[in-house]
Amino acid sequence: MFQRIQVIGVIGLLFLQGVAWAVEPVAVLTEIRRGSGEVQVKLAGETEWKVAQPLLALRPGDQVRAIADSRAVLVFVGGSGPQTVSPANSPFTIEAPTQETAPERLRTVVAGVTRFLLGQSSAPTYTSLSVRGAIPPQILSPRETRLLPGSVTFEWNGPDHLRYSVRVLGPEGLIWERTHLPRQPLLYPGTALPPRAGVRYTWELEAEGHPVQRAQFEILPPSEVANVQASLALLDPAMLPEYPRNTVVLMRAALLFHDGLYHEARRELVAGIQADPDEPALHFLLGKVYDRIGLRALAAKEFKEAQVVSTR
Numbered sequence: 001m002f003q004r005i006q007v008i009g010v011i012g013l014l015f016l017q018g019v020a021w022a023v024e025p026v027a028v029l030t031e032i033r034r035g036s037g038e039v040q041v042k043l044a045g046e047t048e049w050k051v052a053q054p055l056l057a058l059r060p061g062d063q064v065r066a067i068a069d070s071r072a073v074l075v076f077v078g079g080s081g082p083q084t085v086s087p088a089n090s091p092f093t094i095e096a097p098t099q100e101t102a103p104e105r106l107r108t109v110v111a112g113v114t115r116f117l118l119g120q121s122s123a124p125t126y127t128s129l130s131v132r133g134a135i136p137p138q139i140l141s142p143r144e145t146r147l148l149p150g151s152v153t154f155e156w157n158g159p160d161h162l163r164y165s166v167r168v169l170g171p172e173g174l175i176w177e178r179t180h181l182p183r184q185p186l187l188y189p190g191t192a193l194p195p196r197a198g199v200r201y202t203w204e205l206e207a208e209g210h211p212v213q214r215a216q217f218e219i220l221p222p223s224e225v226a227n228v229q230a231s232l233a234l235l236d237p238a239m240l241p242e243y244p245r246n247t248v249v250l251m252r253a254a255l256l257f258h259d260g261l262y263h264e265a266r267r268e269l270v271a272g273i274q275a276d277p278d279e280p281a282l283h284f285l286l287g288k289v290y291d292r293i294g295l296r297a298l299a300a301k302e303f304k305e306a307q308v309v310s311t312r
Contacts, residue, residue, distance in 0.1 A: 025057035026097050027074045028117045029064070030082070030247040032280050032310055037068025042091070054281035054306050057118045058094045065090035073244050075251075077114045079107035082243050106239065109231045113254040120254075120288055123303045137164065137207045142217035143293045145262040148228065149219055152188040152195065156205050156213070159183070165206040168192075170199060197221045220261070231255055246272060246279045253285055257292075265289050280306040 032039050032052055039052040044061030052064065052072060064072055064085045074083040078097030085092045137158035154166055160183055168176040168188070176192040188195075195201050198221040205213040220228065235252045237245060249272035256265035269286040272279070287302030 023059045023061075025059050025118045026078070027058040027076045027083075027094050028114055028121075029054065029056040029058065029072055030075050030117070030250050030281055031071075031073035031244060033071045033278075034310065034312070035069035035071070037066065037070035037087075039070050039072045039085070040065050040067065051311060053121065054284040054310060055117055055121045057121050060094055060096050062094045063091040064094070065092065073247055075110075075114050075117075075243075075247060077111050077118070079110040079114075082247060084244075105230075106234050109234050109255070110240075110251070113235070113251045113258070116254050116258045117250070117285075120285060123284070123287065124291055124299070135159070137162065137205055137210050137213055138295070139203075139205050139213045139215045140295070141266060142203075142263045143215040143295070144217075145293065146218050146220050146260045147263055148261065149197070149225060151190075152217070154186045154188070154203060154205075156183065158207060158210075162207045162210075165204075167204040167206075168195075169202045169204070170195070195219050217263070224259075228255075228259055228261070246276055246282060250281055250285060253282075253289075257285070257289060262289050262293050278309050280310040283309065 029041075029052055032054060040049040041052045041056060041058070042049045042063045042065075044059060049065070058064070058074065064074065066072055066086050067090075068087065070087075072085040074085065074092075074094075076083070076097035080097045083092065135157050137156060140155040140157060142152065142154070156164070158164065162183065163179075164181045164183060165179040166177065166181060166186055167174060170193075176188065178186065195217075197219040200216055200218045202214055202216050232252060232255065233239070235248060235255060237243075237248050240248055243251075249268055253265045253268040253272070256262075256268060266286065266289050269282055269289065272282045273286065276282070283302045283306035287299045287306065290296070290299035290302060
């Protein structure tokens with residue numbers, strides 16, 4: 001009889017834990033500032049505190065605490081504004097979000113990018129590769145991406161001593177080419193045939209002794225440009241004065257990432273990291289962008305950097 005009660009108790013505990021995990025996430029951890037302390041989380045139904053990870057999705061009942069001079073920033077799916085967790089309000093318990101009084105369009109955009117960020121908390125696992133010698137030529141950007149209208153700049157990695165050729169091909173064949181180039185960003189000239197919106201183009205990178213690298217890009221159709229630009233205008237520090245700067249950068253990059261504008265998302269994140277290299281979520285989302293466009297070595301580097309700055 002006692003053993004039966006024990007079994008029922010265990011089943012009941014597992015059922016409660018299952019119910020807790022069945023609840024949809026309502027918040028995402030957008031900033032972690034460790035300082036001399038640590039940001040920790042305790043999930044509902046668990047007893048141990050764990051080191052917080054960037055872009056962690058949180059459910060009602062989960063707790064976040066900041067130790068010493070550390071702090072964290074949370075954003076909620078309901079568009080109810082950010083929440084800063086500090087030692088003064090620790091431990092902070094996640095609750096179902098309340099509705100914000102901000103304009104509906106702003107709430108919708110914030111809620112959308114927050115839900116997108118909720119699905120980005122896991123990092124892929126890569127097999128470690130030993131690379132000897134110089135990095136071979138590799139296309140960085142634009143790479144398997146859509147682009148907002150404007151100038152196109154081609155970027156790549158590779159040894160400085162090599163000279164490179166760049167070609168752009170469209171449905172009509174070769175439309176532009178440059179040869180004997182140093183390794184530095186190359187602007188597509190205004191005198192060349194402009195890429196047409198909604199048309200997929202291929203650009204090639206070639207260096208002597210190395211296979212040709214190819215990547216594709218497409219200019220966003222006008223029917224979609226206005227919507228993206230309107231959403232970006234809402235995700236502006238002037239429109240979101242209560243949101244910390246890094247969280248705004250993260251949200252803008254998430255919007256672009258979601259819409260397949262990986263080139264623009266990368267640019268937002270790189271600029272954010274240059275301004276604040278110690279924000280793990282920026283490194284983590286940049287790693288997700290690199291993973292999406294097939295730059296796995298760079299993705300692994302950013303995931304590692306996110307882990308390092310989360311714990312140092």
